[in-house]
Amino acid sequence: MSRKERRVRVDLADRSYDIAIGEGLTGRLGELALEAGVGTSSNCLVVTDDNVAKTGHLRRAVDSLQRSGYKVFEAIIPAGEESKNLRKAELLYDKAFEAGLDRKSAIFALGGGVVGDLAGFVAATYMRGIVFIQVPTTLLAHDSSVGGKVAVNHPKGKNVIGAFHQPKLVVYDISALNTLPEREIRSGLAEVIKHGLIWDADFYEWLESSTDRIKALDPQIMEDLLARSCSIKAAVVAQDEKENGLRAILNFGHTLGHAIESLSKYGTYTHGEAISIGMAFASEMSAEFGRINRDSVERICGLLERIGLPTEVPLDLDPKELLNSMKQDKKATGGNLTFVLLSEIGRVEVVKNIDEAKVLDLLCRLGRKSV
Ligand SMILES: NC(=O)c1ccc[n+]([C@@H]2O[C@H](COP(=O)([O-])OP(=O)(O)OC[C@H]3O[C@@H](n4cnc5c(N)ncnc54)[C@H](O)[C@@H]3O)[C@@H](O)[C@H]2O)c1
Ligand SMILES: O=C(O)C(=O)C[C@@H](O)[C@H](O)[C@H](O)COP(=O)(O)O
Numbered sequence: 001m002s003r004k005e006r007r008v009r010v011d012l013a014d015r016s017y018d019i020a021i022g023e024g025l026t027g028r029l030g031e032l033a034l035e036a037g038v039g040t041s042s043n044c045l046v047v048t049d050d051n052v053a054k055t056g057h058l059r060r061a062v063d064s065l066q067r068s069g070y071k072v073f074e075a076i077i078p079a080g081e082e083s084k085n086l087r088k089a090e091l092l093y094d095k096a097f098e099a100g101l102d103r104k105s106a107i108f109a110l111g112g113g114v115v116g117d118l119a120g121f122v123a124a125t126y127m128r129g130i131v132f133i134q135v136p137t138t139l140l141a142h143d144s145s146v147g148g149k150v151a152v153n154h155p156k157g158k159n160v161i162g163a164f165h166q167p168k169l170v171v172y173d174i175s176a177l178n179t180l181p182e183r184e185i186r187s188g189l190a191e192v193i194k195h196g197l198i199w200d201a202d203f204y205e206w207l208e209s210s211t212d213r214i215k216a217l218d219p220q221i222m223e224d225l226l227a228r229s230c231s232i233k234a235a236v237v238a239q240d241e242k243e244n245g246l247r248a249i250l251n252f253g254h255t256l257g258h259a260i261e262s263l264s265k266y267g268t269y270t271h272g273e274a275i276s277i278g279m280a281f282a283s284e285m286s287a288e289f290g291r292i293n294r295d296s297v298e299r300i301c302g303l304l305e306r307i308g309l310p311t312e313v314p315l316d317l318d319p320k321e322l323l324n325s326m327k328q329d330k331k332a333t334g335g336n337l338t339f340v341l342l343s344e345i346g347r348v349e350v351v352k353n354i355d356e357a358k359v360l361d362l363l364c365r366l367g368r369k370s371v
């Protein structure tokens with residue numbers, strides 16, 4: 001007998017939705033979408049990438065939707081961050097027209113954060129916004145599928161062309177992790193660790209003590225981990241949907257992380273790897289500004305490294321270019337740097353007008369390069 005899935009609610013008044021978490025949920029996607037009120041009268045589009053399409057996930061999703069009466073079209077994009085751009089968005093608009101999508105249609109984003117952000121952006125803009133459903137297939141996408149940030153990249157920076165468009169439902173099938181490469185598992189754990197660091201010291205300690213079982217992808221552990229991590233994201237988003245204040249804490253590690261991704265042309269580091277380096281750097285900065293002690297920095301870098309994530313500022317990236325890229329971060333106003341810094345493990349603060357000379361100095365010291 002199938003076990004009932006776990007549910008985490010994202011409370012956003014008339015835009016509230018559930019995150020359903022459990023094993024084998026892709027095979028029940030149609031039933032779950034119907035239950036969430038996604039209509040079957042108009043055609044729908046399932047967007048995925050060519051890696052996910054090679055696994056059984058796409059077939060299971062489409063079969064389930066068809067069994068529930070949905071008329072399904074498919075769009076497959078090339079896998080990878082390089083696809084998160086306006087040209088691919090335009091190809092998806094073409095697909096949407098070919099599939100006859102109208103205002104009552106829905107887009108299902110089946111994949112990692114790239115598919116979710118891109119398909120979500122298309123759903124937010126096609127005919128001024130249609131329903132979309134997130135069906136995350138990476139560990140990292142437990143974060144990207146929740147909260148409604150949808151975007152594409154621009155040569156000037158990550159996610160700078162985007163919108164807030166909440167999904168109607170998130171269906172997280174834990175079984176999808178079985179086909180995910182180990183590197184992507186580690187990458188996803190970076191965002192999980194972030195959620196512990198910014199919000200919940202107990203969760204962070206639990207992660208420290210459960211590393212081996214997490215690495216073994218024990219299904220019960222993964223269900224608990226996802227439910228706790230999604231609950232933190234949901235709690236933050238519910239309090240500040242459009243990032244007027246609090247939500248910026250979810251950007252811990254991203255100021256440097258996004259600069260690393262952008263300067264390395266999105267080809268060297270996964271998102272999780274880049275923000276792992278960014279979190280190690282933000283922890284060092286927090287210590288430099290006397291907010292936390294060295295033991296906490298060692299503890300944080302220790303966990304990231306035990307997971308197999310990088311913590312060192314890349315030697316091949318120029319500190320001045322990193323600094324300039326960070327000044328274009330969406331949190332920066334008037335060219336002044338904003339960083340999310342730790343006050344203790346489990347608590348952070350958004351700090352504006354950070355002294356850029358100090359950041360440059362630390363970048364040079366940690367990257368072991370002189371200016
Ligand atoms: N919107 C948000 O709030 C938010 C939050 C975090 C990250 N993001 C964005 O998410 C993106 C990163 O997402 P990601 O790490 O999921 O990357 P991704 O979507 O590129 O997926 C990583 C790799 O795994 C493959 N893959 C996906 N699911 C698979 C499966 N089940 N089996 C085998 N292979 C599979 C993909 O084809 C890809 O090669 C970045 O663009 C980042 O900016 C957005
Ligand atoms: O949901 C948020 O808010 C986040 O900051 C989550 C991040 O993990 C994610 O990478 C997000 O896309 C970054 O947002 P951005 O506004 O800095 O592009």
Ligand SMILES: [Zn+2]
Pocket residue numbers: 143191254271275
């Ligand atoms: Zn992120």
